[in-house]
């Protein structure tokens with residue numbers, strides 16, 4: 302039995318072992334563990350919310366872990382406490398996540414002011430993201446004031462991370478080409494900044510050229526706002542060049558939108574979205590796991606597929622079984 306009050310005190314005191322234990326509870330499949338985690342999070346909520354929440358995405362190989370290692374180290378050097386979390390729905394299939402892997406972030410992994418947590422490895426994207434959200438709240442209560450949430454450059458998980466964070470950073474490779482297509486396909490709506498990585502050595506010119514291309518593409522595609530227009534910067538995770546300028550833009554965004562109450566407003570909108578996402582997740586789980594439904598749905602599916610039963614009647618029956 303977990304002593305929730307003791308765990309609460311230990312987390313507020315910034316004890317890492319307690320934080321890790323609470324996150325493990327929140328990620329557990331056991332209903333009693335999750336219930337304890339929810340009670341704990343409820344108690345800690347007044348102490349959460351204080352971090353600058355930044356989502357970071359990019360295709361594999363773009364340099365996410367290199368950049369996060371260098372950026373995180375820069376930030377702890379400034380006195381911040383940095384938590385690195387990951388959302389990787391594919392980890393359910395692969396049995397482990399390549400994101401948030403400590404070996405990929407050698408300096409941060411041994412930094413006493415950093416905490417790295419790989420992606421929870423169970424459930425749907427919604428489930429993984431919901432657990433990451435709880436982990437984020439726990440980290441905030443433990444005193445982390447910068448949360449970096451890493452994800453891979455595939456549509457849905459990016460949207461989920463954008464719904465978790467205040468700022469969404471998209472890393473790009475210097476040799477644009479196909480990447481510009483990515484820009485057209487919806488990244489613009491969620492990107493708060495684009496950083497072209499690997500702007501060093503022989504790659505420096507290509508990175509600058511790519512940045513110019515992205516700038517003109519954004520000029521055409523990006524929704525205009527008087528408060529914020531998506532900047533395009535060049536950085537090197539390897540040398541650390543440009544990371545300070547990049548971070549100052551993140552802070553600038555926070556200051557500008559924060560002054561108008563827009564960060565708080567965004568978080569409230571996200572909370573409402575999360576509420577519905579969790580409801581949907583539970584409905585889906587009921588659909589998949591309810592024994593009576595599990596026994597019945599294959600027959601309904603077959604009957605609809607064979608044209609013997611109308612989809613409306615079949616849906617009615619399923620809805621009735623769900624108590625709807």
Ligand code: GDP
Pocket residue numbers: 359360361362363364365366367368405498499500501504536537538539540
């Ligand atoms: P991830 O898959 O997005 O996490 O990418 P990694 O951080 O693992 O980097 C992929 C490869 O790119 C590695 O070989 C890195 O050393 C290299 N890399 C990452 N950032 C930079 C950079 O700023 N400059 C250069 N030249 N190489 C980089």
